Amino acid sequence: MTDIPKDHPRYESLITREKIVNGVNIGITSKQGLVAQGRGEAFDYLIGEKTIESAAIAERAAVAHILLARNPIISVNGNTAALVPDLMVALADVTGARLEVNLFHRSDARVHKITEHLRSQGADVVLGGKGDKRLDLSHDRAIVDEDGIFSADVVLVPLEDGDRCQKLVEMRKTVISIDLNPLSRTTLTATVSIIDNVTRALSNMVQFTKDMKNKSNDSLLDVIDAYDNDKVISDTLYSMQENLKNKAEERGIKWI
Ligand code: ATP
Ligand code: MG
Structure with a gap:
């Protein structure tokens, strides 16, 4: 890995890039994953590289759904396997959800490598290797496990493709x-759309689960009932606009 000095102003972002590049080098991330990461970084810049309040609200609603679910599944792809394997394992652990590998550029070798990578981070159960059911889609993200995503009632899909989300x-x-x-089509079609960097989102969700785990089912249902996904999306757009406006004005650039 390239040595990145800790005092570099873009330290976090550069470390993240290194993790994705390393994922490509060890065969768990596809080259296309590099492009997806770039698109994510651009939006993270617009949002101010922080968890905004509406994202935290979505993250709490998401945790409530997972805690109340019968068969919750966390879908793992090549980017999340490289960036946040530890946090996915931690979230599965605290919530009782199971992990399932699901890849757009699928090969048995990659599924196996990602499974091993997750096990090396402490995962007990990793689904996705069976691939004994298909969703009605024309690409390999259609391939799922019958007792996993196929029969799940709640699915967490970080960095998902819009058509599979739909x-x-x-x-x-x-x-x-x-x-x-x-x-994105994914954000616009999901039930709960968390608009946050996957590294911050998962780390918040692990903490929120610890806070919410002992709540009654009724109070978890209250969190879900009070949740408004359209408002989260519009609050995010407003925050992005305000962030850009503040940045422009700090530099004396006129905001029209
Ligand atoms: P859609 O298929 O939903 O229209 P897309 O085609 O733009 O989306 P994909 O390539 O399918 O995007 O998936 C990548 C998505 O993941 C992008 O929207 C990108 O912004 C987002 N993304 C990339 N890296 C991160 C990250 N670290 N955290 C959160 N989101 C990310
Ligand atoms: Mg897409």
Whole structure:
């Protein structure tokens, strides 16, 4: 890995890039994953590289859904396997959800490598290797496990493709997305759209689960009932606009 000095102003972002590049080098992330990361970084810049209040609200609602679920699944792809394997394992641990590997550029070798990578971080159960069911989609993200995503009632999909997200919603599942683009098809179709960097979102969700785990089912249902996904999306767009406006004005650039 390239040596990145800790005092570099873009330290966090550069470390994240290194993790993705390393994921490509060890064969768990696809080259296309590098491009997806770039798109995410651009939106993270617009949002101010922090968890905004509306994202924290979505993260709490997501945790409530997962804690109340019968069969919650966390879908893992090549980017999240490289960036946040530890946090996915931690979230599965505290919530009781199970991990399932699901890849756009699928090969048995990559599924195996990601499974091993998650096990090396402490994962007990990793689904996705069976691939004994198909969703009605024309690409490899259609391949799922029958006792996993296929029969799940709640699915967490970080960095998901819009058409699979839509398909899962059509199957009447509660779909929780994590995607920094407030206007991607994924964000616009998910039940709960977390618009935050996956590294911050998962770390917050682990903490929120610890806070919410002992609440009654009724109070978790209250969190879900009070949640308004359209408001979260519009608050995010407003925050992005305000962030840009403040940055411009700090530099004496006129905001029209
Ligand atoms: P859609 O298919 O939903 O229209 P897309 O085609 O723009 O989305 P994909 O390539 O399918 O995007 O998936 C990548 C998505 O993940 C992008 O919207 C990108 O902003 C987001 N993303 C990339 N890196 C991160 C990250 N670290 N945290 C959160 N979101 C990210
Ligand atoms: Mg897409």
